[in-house]
Amino acid sequence: MALDHPAKPLAETERTRLLAIAAELGPKMVELAQGLWENPELGYLEEKSSALLAAACEEAGFEVKRGVGGLPTAFLATRKRGEGPVIGFLAEMDALPGFSQDASPRRSPIPDQNKGHACGHHLFGAASLGAGLALATWQDEAGLDGEIRIYGCPAEEGGAGKVFMARAGLFEGLDIALHWHPDDCNTVWQSRSLASINAKVRFHGRTAHAAMSPEKGRSSLHALEAFHHMASLMREVVPQDTHIHYVTLSGGEAPNVIPDFAESHIGVRHPDPGAAAEVFERIEKAAEGAALGTGTRVEVERLGAVHSLLPNSVVGAVMLANMEVLPRITWSNEEYTWAAELQESFEAPPELSQIGRLNPYNYNALGPFSTDVGDVSWLVPTGMLGTATWVPGTRPHTWQAVAAGGMSIGWKGMQAAAEGLAVSGASFLADPALVARAWDEHRAQRGEGYRYKALVGDAEPPFDYQVGKG
Template sequence: MRKYLLVFVACLGSYAASAQADRQKMLASLDAKAPHYAALAQKIWEYAEVGYQEVKSAALLREDLQKEGFAVDSGMAGIPTAFVARYGSGKPVITLLAEYDALPGLAQEAVPVRKPIAGQKAGHACGHHLLGTGAVAAAVAVKNWLKDGHRTGTIQLVGTPAEEGGSGKVYLVREGIFKDTDVVLHWHPGDANSANPSSSLANITGKFRFRGVAAHAAASPERGRSALDAVEAMNYMVNMMREHIPSDARVHYIITKGGEAPNVVPDFAEVYYYARHKDRTVLQDIWKRIVKAAEGAALGTETRMEVEIIGGVYNLLAVETLAELMYKNLNIVGGVMYDAAEKNFAEQLSGTFGAAFGSIPKPGSAGQVAPYAAAGLLGSASTDVGDVSWVVPTAGMTAATWVPGTSAHSWQAVAAGGTSIGTKGMLVAAKTLALTAADLFTKPELIGKSRGEWEKARGENFRYEALLGDRKPALDYRK
């Protein structure tokens, strides 16, 4: 008996060593292809295509996956720049998320001083060029790991357009794209390395359009009915309303159309609103009040009002079992180490932040992994990954693709994301996602445990309904 036990232990040790070697091989493959993925990310950074217009960016990622043997379907949920890439067969199905939309008005060269790119209207101020490419890199590494080890299961990547206000993933959820997925893994660029079971703010966005009567503003103003007056009246009422909504709610807007000339009473005006709160039911009540303000403004100015819901996303639903697994793997990978040129860039960029709102993290903190924090953390942003997390267990992380202290949606984020600082952080994320996926393929008990935790968090009677209703994708919202 002792002899058989020794043989069993030896076999077990040999298996563990082989598994570890396979994981190291997967990480080494990502290092070997780092220049290739850096070049892909750089192209998307240069394309800087806004939501639902990411034609070249989506095509670039699709082509790379097809060359790697993935079966790719495009035009999902009526969105030309959405796609699904699959490799393998059977269960489990692990899905990675890719984004690739840029933000309008933030074109910037990859230098540590403010220098807009002449003639360019958008920039990757949220790092989605890195996000999409990093997810593709991880998917390819996992594909090779499955293939080389003759393992069963499916690795899937879903290309999701228009995260920035367009709620692209919501339409994919509504279409049932994730119905066969066991776990979704995602990541986001940031100024630190972390993997916590945090939540986010639910969000509803919409454009309020007012139509009045044009007239000469000096010769016959009494004949006019100003659509701009309606917008301003609405904004005034909403701003007064802020005192009477929960203090942790967020409401912001821009006037997208205010008329053509001061001496013409505007017969058309438009204002674009965002509303956010951690509780989507509270958010829905706030949005109803915003709509009432718009209706009142139209009544008081004798104009007509129509509202178009552009986007609506749930808050993130955290699954601690998955977060702990991702955090373990992030610690194995480690943070981002700067070379001399990168340190110089980081120090110069840090000098542009200012310190009005507290101390600025040292550039060297990009090499660290933030301590793990249990469930209960609430982020200040919104994401359409939230909807995904309510239909399938989901976990995410951030990697230091930006100089510590950088704010998202800033020119500094665009600048750092266009350098090797960004691509080094991207590789940290790709490695962490790949290791986490491998664990889920080899340890199905983790999937079962996470699903039980997730179902409890959703509640017994949960039924998914998109906050944006049954509208079709807002393909022109950035035009």
């Protein structure tokens, strides 16, 4: 699309120096990323990962606060010089259950390990941290005032860590938020996403022998089945673009015993956070109705709820202008051979050469995904880029993503991301007028009188949502 706010990249002299600083930090980023990759930790359980990243920030002279927002593995690292723009980098760190895999182009699980970085958050965290450290060094050399923040963000994968950080006010005073994500190509995007609310719905009944005394029982499974049926019927009478998903987590142990406990995990998605909240309220009413009709009791626990992404064309234009002039990723012959072997596990894989080019700018398209970055984007102008840390054709949440993330292909993409984030952050740090333009657009998009309200309400963080999965 034509950019509403065309931007110029950071001046070549400053850009060259900043890239040199980022290159010096390259080995440190690899060390951190590999530390997380070799010891993958699930959401809200990232004790070693958080400690590694936080310690690296302290070593670089950042002031670090651990356990912020009431989240044991979240941290905020800050480095301030005078009064000026406040630039923040989001650093994720959580792995996924399953996906055990070594750095091999063939499926090769690691013995006695049942989790892995199938979404590349080990690279995500290390590159975001590297960008913040590089920008702080460059800031001192350039004599610019401003503040650099690095946010250690836990539990993106379903735990909505940034939502609880946002609810706690940790993004107050931030001028620009920058983040990235591992990918199989290079891109700058300012797309929209789906707001999402998910919960566990638990029905409590009364057990009884299903043949000898069925009248004594109250079936929690009947309640769950009625609830799921009502949720399915609801799909006809909800706003367009609504998605309702559910699975049964528990429904009894034996057919001759009327179960006294049943559990559903249900989620609602919609591009509009308000519409998602309205549909979820109807879902809760359906659960209450199912309990009433079956003589059972119901409780609803919200696990995670995230806003949709709010794109910002000013931030996107700045990131695009800088990414267009940065060096392209290049692979060695050995890396091409490794990638070609991995691609044998794909059907009709794309060309490997796409790792050396920048894809077309993506603005305001609706993506069929949800992320807790959405909540940050409603609080502060936010921008995102992606780099080729994976072999072309790789999708997130696959063993192929884990494999490439543990070797040089992933590291080179991580380096490119750190460079793009650092140079984009420098553009805003050096030009407060750009920050003001981004905020003008941000306020106009949110509308007059906007007040942020977390879709999780006053729910406590679901610290145990991944316990037992890895």
